[in-house]
Amino acid sequence: MADGDGAAAPGKLTELSIGGEKGLLRKGKASSGRTLNTAQIPLVASHPEVYEPCDDSFALVDALLSDKAQLLTLQPRLCMEVGCGSGYVITSLAIMLRQLGSGTQYLATDINQHAAKTTQATLEAHGVHADVIVTDIVSGLDKGLAGMVDVVVVNPPYVPTPQEEIGCKGIASSWAGGLNGRQVIDRILPAVREILSERGWLYMVALEDNDPLDICHLMSEVGYASRVVLKRCTEEESLFVLKFWQDPHAGTHASPKYSGSESWFSQLPFRSLWHKGS
């Protein structure tokens, strides 16, 4: 890894990432002077009702970093984050792809207007730009952006909670995911498929509890291949970053057999792991 900063402390994470950069530049690394690849925590804005960058945010950014070369080759025209919170992820993506200049433009949505403002401040503090919109998932943009977005990143509210907690005002809506933590995820996926371009990629965080294998199956039935870009176990949860892309053969694969998390993990990439260009 060209940017490997071997001395960075991995913190309390048990690192199991597949080819991901470890928790770099998180705390107190702002002044190292080298070319920065991610948003810097001291410059990330905050608000009491906005989700602070956490293990899941770092996992998503690390997954994007591990795919940086592919992302640069893809030269995405439009990139979008759904549920941008503090703006840490979309800002990091814009920094990572900075060399693509104005050939790549960024959009971000959040249902929480404080999050939208916080994201705006984080972007500004890093000298990058995204148009930020307060909306439910991509409501209002689905038709205009149909088939146009090349990269979508999502760290959804995925924590299993009682259904009533979903969409509550305030900070709870940043994690409350309803039954199996899937209620918001299951609305995000079809909405994102609308706006993804034919060559588009979706990166999404999911928890073991969300049944990532099932998510991959559902996506494969509608023509998307998938791969696990990163898996990370923290003290509280097993986090995955899944990547999806259109593959005309995706629905025709024999289903991998599910027999416990060890083996599903090894089977999940189907043949996609070796698939071209992803």
Next chain:
Amino acid sequence: MRLLTHNMLASNVRGATTGYPLKLEASNWCTKEVELNADFIRGLLPKIDWRALVAATRALGLPDLLPDEQPPEEEIFAKGAADVEGSAIRRIHHALLEIHVQQGSLTCPDTNRSFPIDKGIPNMMLHEDEV
């Protein structure tokens, strides 16, 4: 919010047929220079609703920035056009990427529901009884 985003945005309020284009009103907007990328514009232009873009520029009080009809592609992407002050591609680039609406509103053409733009951020959230 830039006019690129305005061009993609529609109202999803109950009762709207297309909800598009949203009528733009701006009490405050600014411009920020961005490097012109002809490939970006070439890729995007087929997806741009020209009339909506023109209407948005005129709503900002820029009657002469863009013509009623989209100029032919040969003209827009003519060799060297990007270096010519006032060329079609420069104007399109300016309209799509350099104008930032800070304060104002977006109004649904079908229902007149108005969505505020505050500090550059449009708020498209609907109340429960509007979905």
